[in-house]
Every structure is written in structure tokens, then in C-alpha cells.
Amino acid sequence: MANKIITKDLNLYYGTHHALKDVSIEIKEHCVTGLIGPSGCGKSTFLKTLNRMNDTIPGVRVTGNVLLDDEEVYQNAVDVTQLRKKVGMVFQSPNPFPMSIYDNVAYGLRIHGIKKRIIVDEIVEKSLRGAAIWDEVKDRLKKSALSLSGGQQQRLCIARTLAVQPDVILMDEPTSALDPISTMKIEELMSELKKNYTVVIVTHNMQQAARISDYTAFFLLGELVEYGETSQIFSMPKDKRTEDYITGRFG
Amino acid sequence: MNARNSFDKELERLHMDLIKMGSMTEEAIEQSVHAFTTRDNALAKEIMQGDHQIDDMEKQIETVCLSLILRQQPVAGDLRRITCALKMITDLERIADNAADIAELSLMIRGDHIAEMVQHIPGMASASVDMVHKSIDSFVRSDLDLAESVIAQDDTVDALFCKVKDELCETLRQNRENSDNAIDFLMIAKYLERIADHAVNICEWVLFSETGIHKDKKIM
DSSP: OOEEEEEEEEEEEETTEEEEEEEEEEEETTSEEEEEOSTTSSHHHHHHHTTTGGGGSTTEEEEEEEEETTEESSSTTOOHHHHHHHEEEEOSSOOOOSSBHHHHHHHHHHHTTOOOHHHHHHHHHHHHHHTTOHHHHTTOTTSBGGGSOHHHHHHHHHHHHHHTOOSEEEEESTTTTSOHHHHHHHHHHHHHHTTTSEEEEEOSOHHHHHHHOSEEEEEETTEEEEEEEHHHHTTSOSSHHHHHHHTTOOO | OOTTHHHHHHHHHHHHHHHHHHHHHHHHHHHHHHHHHHTOHHHHHHHHHHHHHHHHHHHHHHHHHHHHHHHHOOOHHHHHHHHHHHHHHHHHHHHHHHHHHHHHHHHHOOSSOHHHHOTHHHHHHHHHHHHHHHHHHHHHHTOHHHHHHHHHHHHHHHHHHHHHHHHHHHHHHHOGGGHHHHHHHHHHHHHHHHHHHHHHHHHHHHHHHHHSEETTEEOO
């Protein structure tokens, strides 16, 4: 499997706080990579470096490399809007815009200058199908997105991300606010999504990481302690700190 | 603070239960060999009647393991330990069944004593008992070298089984009057050989529990 994203000696500082320490990792294309670790270990910070979401935080300083398809993400010439189109993000709580279901998905397209109705219609349907929510909303596309359940809203947010045809989808605890059935639907969806996209997900749920990810990275105190195939990490972790964390004996 | 104190206590209890079942099984096979070699029919009957205790123990440990999987969703070393326990109890229960089978057959033997017909059965019995003893010991002490040595010892028992078979064939050629006993002895030898195989299985699961590798294959 080819590498989609490579980081080399990646360091990130929030002012004087050293939040990521020499993180080097190769994220595989068309795979789900799970990032696990205790709160404050740097996994969400790492996720956000992949599409420069940390840029907006005052006092952030990044050293090292983040390569997307062998292109440096942290170079001045990079158009951050284009980068975030290519590397989409789904957040912890569903955050649909207060507009119709249709407009939520079409929003990104319009921002990127795609306005022809027939094309927008086609992409909206394709994106909603891709996020496994089309059948549930096809008869009420003009209704407010806020009328959907939490699980449906999160899948709508995934559809919104898919609409701008990204290569990579970053997910920051995308199911932590959802009930078990909605969680399972999102997990099922992820195994479909990886056929066309590269997925990186932060999760606090060990069973979820074990179920859905092909590769797992364990972070601790800003350090990437261990990275490998999920089957190896959850059966024979090499580092005792990984074993202690995944078996719940951490601390 | 260890966030899984109660789980650790349950794992420790599981470990102690396995040791208990292991020593019950070890005692059953030692006594059945003793009953057979000394023709102690009272002891043989006692072993046959006591087999259900080991069956009950198997069920009890099985229930604990399944409950731990259900409630604790173990991974890594915890999952390997529980898997090892589930697999080990099957072999221990089979060893105990074989011990009861040997006891039952020893009740049927009439006439010539074993030593007069087959010289190698006592050696085979002591090698099999030794393997069971060491396999349980390797589990208790997580002793991988000992587990490996038990696996290697199986060839000795297999070789002795061939010798017993040859001896019995020769006996039958010379004197057909002893054919009933000869067949019983052959079955006893086969049970002993199977007991040694189960001891090997236990050692393979002990190795898996520590290394994640079972019979040279990474299975988890």
C-alpha cells in the first residue's frame, strides 16, 4: 500500500508547550488509520497538522515535515483552502449549517465555484449516497439539516466533506456524541469510504479502533510511542506503554 | 493507579483455578497409572467416579472466560491469557477423560501382569505423566524453555508407543490366549500417547500466551 501522508520529525509548539515531539509516520493510502492515546497526548493536534487546522491558533509553531503525496504541506506557497479541500475534516459533534440538507452539501461546491444546478444536484446525490444517508433524506432535501438526528447529522457532515472530492478525510472522535446504532452506521461507512479515500480517525474507544482501523498509532505526551498494523497493536504491542494503555492499566 | 484492579483480580482467580484444575488432572493421571500398574481396582473405580469433578471445573472456568470476554473485552496480553485458559481446559479435560479410560480398562485386565507382556508401558506411562506435570509447571511459571522441552519430549513417547505395539504384536504371534489383554494394553498405550499429545497442546498454548505465536504461526 502506497504512503499517502508522511510526517518526518514533526514538532509542534503551543507557545512554550511542546505538544508534538519528533513524530515520524507513514499513513497508508486507502486505509483507515486510528490515532489513540490519553487526553492531551497530542493525537488531535497531530490530526490537525495534516490540513493545517492549527494555523489559526495564535502562538503555534511547527517544525519538521508533513508530506501529502510527497508535497510539503507546510510551505508558504501552499493554498490552505485547496489543502483543506483535499484533506477534509469531520469533527466530534455534528455541526451542520443552519440551512437545508441540500444546501449543506452544496455549500462547499458553491464556495469552490461550482454553481451549475445539474452538476450540483449530481454531486449532492453522490455525496449523500457516499455517506450512506441518501435513502433517509432523498424526500426531504429542502428540510432543515437541524431536523435530522445526531447520527444523521454526522453522516450529513461526512457527505458535506465528500462533496468537494477530498483525497483524505480526517475524523476527530466522529462518534463520541452518537448512540450505538448511529456509531455502527458511521463505522460501517468508514470501511466503505476507505475504498476511495484515506481516512485518519482520532478515537478514545479502543474497541472502535480495533474494529475499524487498519493501522493504529499510539500517542503519549506528544510522542508517537508505537505505530503498526491494528492486529499487531491490539494483540502483541511492542512497547509496554502501549500494552498498558490498550489494556486499561495506564497510569 | 491501576484502573483495572477488579479485572486483574479476576484474571488472578482464573490463573489459580487453572492451576487447581491442572493439579486435579495431574493427580488423576498419576493415580490411574498407579491403579493400572498395581492392579488397584478400588483406586481405578475412584478415579472413574471422580472424573466429573474435572468436567465441572472445565465448565466453571469456561464460564469465567466467556464472562471476562463479554464484560472486559480484553486485548493484547489479557486476551492471550484468556484464550490460553479456554484452550488449556479442553486439553486438561481430555487428559482426565483418558485417565478415567485407563482406569476403566485396568479393571478388565485378567491374568498376566503388564510387566510380563509389555516392558515399555511403564516407561511410557511415566514419560506421559512427566510431560503433563511439566506442561502445567510451564504454565504456572510461564517457563517457555520448559514448554519447549515438553514439546520435544513427545517424540520419546511416540517412539515408546511403537515399541509397545511391536511387543504386543510379538505377544499375539506367540500366544493368542492373551489377545484380550493385548488389545486392552494397546488401548492404554494409545491413551498414554494421546495424553502426551495433550501435554504438548498445553505447552503450545503457554508459548502462545507469552509470544502470540502458535505452532510457528502468528494467529492473533
